[in-house]
Amino acid sequence: MNPFENLSDEALMIKYMEGEYFAFEVLYLRHKNKIYSYVKRRINDANSAEEIFQNIFLKLHRSRAKFDPKYLFLQWIYTLSKNEVIDFLKKKKIILTRFEDNFEIGELDKTSFEGLDIIEKSNLDKKEKKALVLKFFQEEDYETISRILEVKEAYARKIVSRGLLKLRKNWEDK
Structure with missing residues (x-):
């Protein structure tokens, strides 16, 4: 049994911030399908969606020190995801009228x-x-x-x- 399996997302991020890279793997495996689906529903091009998806986890890695454990991890990663999608759409000069409401x-x-x-x-x-x-x-x-x-x-x-x-x-x- 994986020692990190039963930890909350926030506890995993703390472990990851402390250098436990296996904690990142658990977070990735736990959320990759949800994040990819989130991106794919907003970007109809599979190649672009895959690129954005990879950028999200790269950004998570690079900005892990900015994570504040008093907030929900899911909110943080969805904020990263939303921002990556918006950045992509802006670069493609696609007007984004609104996100799901x-x-x-x-x-x-x-x-x-x-x-x-x-x-x-x-x-x-x-x-x-x-x-x-x-x-x-x-x-x-x-x-x-x-x-x-x-x-x-x-x-x-x-x-x-x-x-x-x-x-x-x-x-x-x-």
Whole structure:
């Protein structure tokens, strides 16, 4: 069993920043499909999408010292991804009118930067944010979430439920 397998993304980034290069491999394997899909949906050319995808992980490597572990890793890598796509489109002189704006409470788009941003900026506590990201963006089951959060499975369900209720309330109040 891989010693890094059960670490959170944020813990893996800390290890990577400390020189544990295997932590990067775990992050890459964990997120490569999601990031590639994110890019591919926005760039219809497979060669360009592959180039952008490689640039994202190169940029992650080069800017790893800038990562702040108090924020979600997924938000950070999707920000890198979004910026790489925008830079590509600007270079190609393609007008980008807007990025996906399809976030609806209860139907979190698994690769939506906006959904991650809404969670990060919400008034949820750190465990609620982490639980929602694990459940809806990393598609983890409650057993895994409970192990990562170091709580019982029933309490992990409660944390996710409470987080969704708070998000709904915030959404309705706006």
